[in-house]
Amino acid sequence: MREFSLPALYEVPADGNLTDIVRRNAAQHPDVAVISRKAQGSWQDVTARDFLAEVRSAAKGLIASGVQPGDRVGLMSRTRYEWTLLDFAIWSAGAVTVPVYETSSPEQVQWILSDSGATACVVETAGHAAVVESVRETLPALKNVWQFDAGAVEELGRIGQDVTDGAVEERGSIAKADDPATIVYTSGTTGRPKGCVLTHRSFFAECGNVVERLRPLFRTGECSVLLFLPLAHVFGRLVQVAPMIAPIKLGCVPDIKNLTDELAAFRPTLILGVPRVFEKVYNSARAKAQADGKGKIFDKAADTAIAYSKALDTPSGPSVGLRIKHKVFDRLVYSKLRTVLGGRGEYAISGGAPLGERLGHFFRGIGFTVLEGYGLTESCAATAFNPWDRQKIGTVGQPLPGSVVRIADDGEVLLHGEHLFKEYWNNPGATAEALADGWFHTGDIGTLDEDGYLRITGRKKEIIVTAGGKNVAPAVIEDRIRAHALVAECMVVGDGRPFVGALVTLDEEFLGRWCADHGKPAGSTAAALRDDAELLAEIQSAIDDGNSAVSKAESVRKFRVLSAQFTEESGHLTPSLKLKRNVVAKDYAGEIEAIYAK
Known part of the structure; x- marks a missing residue:
């Protein structure tokens, strides 16, 4: 058994709650832009003073509509300014936020709102409202439903006109540090999602210590962060609350479909994302270089960046020759990549899944360091992360200050600290x-x-556990295989089997480019190409790269390319994009059997 801890850097308020942040910012930094909203295609800054006023207005509407202290209020929307506004308004009304993924099915919505006993719900679109309405007869506690796209914020402002600022202050001070702030329902790779109760203390301990340990990345008046993760996920809430604690400017966009354009317009100094975002940046840049006839230059630049980053960890550092090559490629390639990432940032934080050492070294080598972290819903997001000044690529860093990480005798990671959840609802x-x-x-x-x-x-x-008794951890090899541009998802199989196999799905975006480069008919699908010799050879190269990270007994011997995708809609991925292994194994049992057919 082994354990490690670091002293806390942030003191959790004894009796405070998260509404204190908004009031403090308005008092101490009234004219500082703490959040920015997208309106008519351009960013509009909102000062700390104005944000407090808008939070109070929405909170007054909630109070006037009958929301009581401790009531649970559902929030079903994509990431947008109003999500953050309502989150703080719900807390200011003394209530508890219950996030719902905007992609949730009626059955999932019914379960979360009924299990939590939500008395009100705010949704984004008419479609979301229709989903809630379709199950409303099973939700006797639900009294009010408001819709952002139908003017929910303005409506709450009108409803609450007669409620005083003093009434909001009184409501906002009811919750104490150990009272629930939110109930986040876990993604549920197996069984029904569990409601994870996170307190105001959890968020203070989590976000406060993250900000203090990474203080150079959270400089008030200088730094900014663009939030594009779903706020129904706890990592998204970390990205929302931590900038408010700092405070630094926060911008919200609903997804990553136009991420490059959003980064160029907002120009954040810090990005927080999941590995797939950074994989896409790398793969898109490489594909563009190949399309422009500069693929060899890009690959040499990538190899140089990786070698340069690895050399930074050696006593002597990069050689003179490597420094010269790096300087040349910085002008030709790296500076352009940093521009794609907004042009102002030097750091990103990655969580949700393993990043992979090669990608970590690549980004540090181009001058954009991705600090990998690790956490769960139950740990209020990050329970470990790499410090900005002492990164160890390939690890998820040191424990959150003020917490303890222990490795049990069987290798399980155990956690202790104020940031942990209180209970499952x-x-x-x-x-x-x-x-x-x-x-x-x-x-x-x-x-x-x-x-x-x-x-x-x-x-x-x-x-x-293979038939030969070998224990295999799928994550290591899956992450390496998934790093290939053509691979969307990979699931390793082999429990009780003679060897390890894999199911592979193709990335539809890069499949088209690969087809064009290899003379395949335009519009060719995964179903049409799954037995194509050239494509199988390309996937085999990804498998070979994955196999290089593990022992021979753990390596993938055979694989099957699937015709379809693993998606949330198909039921094979959770909203946080984790594989539902049992569902995949059941639905693709025939493909798995084909791997082991003699």
Whole structure:
């Protein structure tokens, strides 16, 4: 058993709650832009003073409509300014926010709103309103539903005209640090989602310590962050609350479809994203270079960036020759890539899944360091992350200051700290199991080095045991295979089988480019090409790269390219894009059998 901890850098207010942040910012930084909204195609800054006024106005409407202290209020929307506004307004009314993914099915919406006992719900679109309406007869506690696209914010302002500022101040001070701030329903790779109760203390301990440990990235009046992660996910909430604590300017966009344009317009100094975002940036840049006849130059530049980054970790550092090559490629390639990322930033934080060492070295080598972290809904997002000044690529960093990471005798990662969740809503059995002996049992397998840097090597429940008795952690090899531009998803199989196999889906965006480069008919689908010799050879190269990261007994011997995609809509991915392995295994049982057919 091994454990590591760091002293806390942020003192959690004894009796405060998250509404204190908005009032403090308005008092201490009234004219500082703390958030920016997109209106008519351009960004409009909102000062701390004006944001407080808008939060109060919406909170007055909630109070006037009958929302009581401790009531749960659903929030179903894409990431946008109004989401953040309503989150703080709900807290200011003394209530508890219950996020709902905007892609949720009627069954999921019904479960979350009924299990939480939500008395009100704010949705984004008419489609969302229709989903809630379709299950409303099963939600007796639900009294009010408002819609952003139908003027919910303005409507709440009108409803609450007779409520005084003093009434909002009184409501906003009711919740204490250990009271629930939100109930975040876990994605649920198996079974129904559990409602994870995160307190105001959880967010203070989490976000306050993240900001203080990464203080050079959170300089008030200088720094900014663009939020494009779903706010129904706890990582998105970290990206929302931490800038408010700093404070630095926060911008919100609904998705990553036009991310390059949004980055160019907003020009953030800090980006927080998931590995797929950084993979897309790399793959898109490489594909564009190839289309322009500069593929070889890009590949040499990438190799130089990786070598340069690795050399930074050696006592002697990069050689003179490597420094010269790096300087040349900085002018030709790296500076253009940094411009794609907004042009002002030097750092990003990545979480949600492993980034991969090659990609980590590539980005640091081009002058844009991606600090990898690790966390869960139950840990209020990051429970470990790489410090800005002492990064160890390939690890998820050191524990959140003020918390403890322990590795149990069986390799499971255990957590302790103020940032942890309080309980699973209405589920004491699951709570007792997860918080046994005062430690949160993550279900992840990992190791700690002598400096307290954590490596995650797999999931306890996802460990594959082959017929030969070899234990295989799928995450390591899957992440390497998925790094290939043509691969969308990869799932390793082989439990009780003679060897390890894999199911692979193709990235539809890059499939078209690959077809054009290899003389395949335009518009060719995965179904048409799944047995194509050239395509199989390309996927085999991705498999070979994955196999290089593991032992021979853990390596993929055979794979199958699938005709369809793993998506949230198909039921194979959670809203946070994690594989539902049991569902995939069931739906593609025939493909798995084909891997092992003699």
